Amino acid sequence: MLINASGLLHKCDEPKPVQAVRAEDSSPAVPSVSVDQDEEKLPVSNAHGSTGSTDSGGAFAAFQSLVASLAPKVDRDEVAAMIKAEMENIVVPTRTVVERLIGDRKIIANSHEKLADVTTDLLxxxxxxxxGPAGTGKSTIAEQAAESLGLPYFSISLSPMTPASQILGYMQAEGEYVRSLFREAYEHGGVFHFDEFDNGHPSVLAVINASLANAQMAFPDQMVKRHDDFRCVASANTYGRGPDRAYVGRQQIDAATLDRFSIETIGVDESLEYSLCMASGLGKDEVLRVLDYVRNLRANAEQRAMTVVISPRASVGMCRLLAAGKTWEAAVESRMRRGMSDKDWGKLCANY
Ligand SMILES: Nc1ncnc2c1ncn2[C@@H]1O[C@H](COP(=O)(O)OP(=O)(O)OP(=O)(O)O)[C@@H](O)[C@H]1O
Ligand SMILES: [Mg+2]
Known part of the structure; x- marks a missing residue:
């Protein structure tokens, strides 16, 4: 019989007392065991009370290498090239967002890339x-700019025959004043658009100039104060320096009138053109074929200073005709060639 130092009877199987208690853990009720021994020799208790060992570590490594061998090999450069190629096929027209001071916002999807500039100028x-050239979307920009600003929109198209009375209004024989759209915008505010501005008669442009130069103006019935929210936006195919090869009938615009305007150049927005073509209902591949064709001819016309205008109206028109079942040749004849001589047509189609 063996007696312990404490004087109690010794039992041979008695477990040894716990050696280390985590310093920060002072509660004997929930002891936390810190194991310093070599992991390779002793089992380690995990959070769920199960045990792991050298064997499980090896199995995990084997599992990892198995997964690695099963995963497809990824070549970073190859993936980057694939993403780039896909991105080049995505054509997204400009989406113009106007944040208004009063807190709401106006979003115009499918807008021309220049809408934001024009709206900012007016603001x-x-x-x-x-x-800009015909059909690039100038009139649409004017209308959308008014919409963006939350102002009423008015528009008239000028020609050499447009009389001043269409701007100022006129007095009837009985002495009653007939208001014009311009008077409405001038007096109560709004965006007034003069389409074909370089096609207007110089005497009418002089009236417009006077209306922009002064804060008030004489209409046939009375003097009228210009509203703070009156804005004028005009569109033209030339910069007002007179006719050119493509736009032969245009007027030279007086320098003082030109000086009243900020000028924005409006070119073909190819993303918008693509989107308008897609809206024709023609399939994507055919639309891309039309755009490739039209843009080559457009570039040729420009390089060779030809007088033809190949606007987005031509590409959209061609897509519409093809979607309606016309043959490629018939659509080309109707929308592109339009009676052009063999010589000019050959020049336009060169290298295509
Ligand atoms: N953002 C747009 N969204 C939808 N359709 C558009 C847009 N911009 C232009 N279009 C369409 O394209 C065509 C030409 O546009 P628009 O009349 O505005 O061009 P333009 O530059 O004023 O032409 P022009 O010089 O002949 O007066 C029109 O049929 C118009 O409806
Ligand atoms: Mg127009």
Whole structure:
């Protein structure tokens, strides 16, 4: 019989007392065991009370290498090239967002890339002259700019025959004043658009100039004060320096009138053109074929200073005709060639 130092009877199987208690853990009720021994020799208790060992570590490594061998090999450069190629196929037209001071926002999807510039000019109090080839979307920009600003929109198209009375209004024989759209915008505010500005008669442009130069103006019935929210936006195919090869009938615009406007150049927005073509209902591959064709001819016309205008109206028109079942040749004849001589047509189609 063996007696312990404490004087109690010794039992041979008695477990040894716990050796280390975590210093920060002073509660004997929930002891926490810190194990310093070599992991390779002793089992280690995990959070769920199960045990792990050298064997499980090896199995995990084997599992990892198995997963690695099963995963497809990824070549970073190859993936980057694939993403780049896909991105090049994505054509997204500009989405113009106007944040208004009163807290709401106006979003115009499918807008021309220049809508934001024109809207900003108008917002700053400037009048704007948009200059660009036919069919690039100038009139649409004017309308959308008014919408963006939350102002009423008015528009008239000028020609050499447009009389001043269409701007100022006129007095009837009985002495009653007939108001014009311009008077409405001038007096109560709004965006007034003069389409084909460089096609107007010089005497009418002089009236417009006077209306922009002064804060008030004489209408046939009375003097009228210009509203703070009156803005003028004009569109033209030339910069007002007179006719050119493509736009032969255009007027030279007086320098003082031109000086009243900020000028924005409006070119073909190819993303918008693509989107308008897609809206024709023609399949994507055919739309891309039309755009490739039209843009090559457009570049040729420009390089060779030809007088033809190949606007987005031509590409959209071609897509519409093809979607309606016309043959490629018939669509080309109707929308592109349009009676052009063999010589000019050959020049336009060179290298295509
Ligand atoms: N953002 C747009 N969204 C939808 N359709 C558009 C847009 N911009 C232009 N279009 C369409 O494209 C065509 C040409 O546009 P628009 O009349 O505005 O061009 P323009 O530059 O004023 O032409 P022009 O010089 O002949 O007066 C129109 O049929 C118009 O409806
Ligand atoms: Mg127009």
């Amino acid at each position: 700053s109090g400037e009048h704007v002259l948009m200059v």
